[in-house]
Amino acid sequence: MKFVISPQALRDIDDIAAYIAEDNPASAANFASEILQRFRVIAERPLSFSEKLHWGKNKRSALIGKYHIIFEVRNKVVQIQRVLHGARNIGDLI
Numbered sequence: 707m708k709f710v711i712s713p714q715a716l717r718d719i720d721d722i723a724a725y726i727a728e729d730n731p732a733s734a735a736n737f738a739s740e741i742l743q744r745f746r747v748i749a750e751r752p753l754s755f756s757e758k759l760h761w762g763k764n765k766r767s768a769l770i771g772k773y774h775i776i777f778e779v780r781n782k783v784v785q786i787q788r789v790l791h792g793a794r795n796i797g798d799l800i
Contacts, residue, residue, distance in 0.1 A: 707749045707750070707779070707782055707783065707784055708749060708783055709745050709746075709748065709777075709783065710783060710785045711749075711782070712785065712786060712787050712788070714787065715775075715787055715789050718736065718774060718788055719741060722737065722789065722791075723737055723738050723763050728797060735770045740770060741770055741773075741775070741789065744768060744770045747768075748768050748777060748784055748786075749771055752766065752777065752779045752784050753766075753779070755768045755777075756798055760767040760774065761796060762798065762800065765780070765787075765800065766778065769790075772791055772793070772800060773789055773790065773791055774789070774796060775788075775789050776788040776789070776796070776800055788800055
């Protein structure tokens with residue numbers, strides 16, 4: 707299945723990478739690479755990730771470290787919506 711990344715998810719990734727880069731620029735680059743790989747895994751088997759009905763209908767989540775990748779599957783396309791730290795109030799942000 708293919709995937710698309712929302713503009714908001716791209717901003718989330720940029721913000722996270724900038725935060726990580728403050729302490730470790732190499733880790734920030736690794737994070738970006740790892741998250742892209744995780745998107746590919748999600749696209750290969752999106753329905754294997756748990757549905758999060760408390761966040762809304764059809765919302766699913768995959769973890770990468772402490773971050774939740776929030777996505778939906780629509781018309782056979784994985785739509786990556788947000789990438790958020792688990793300590794945040796995700797329900798209010800999506």
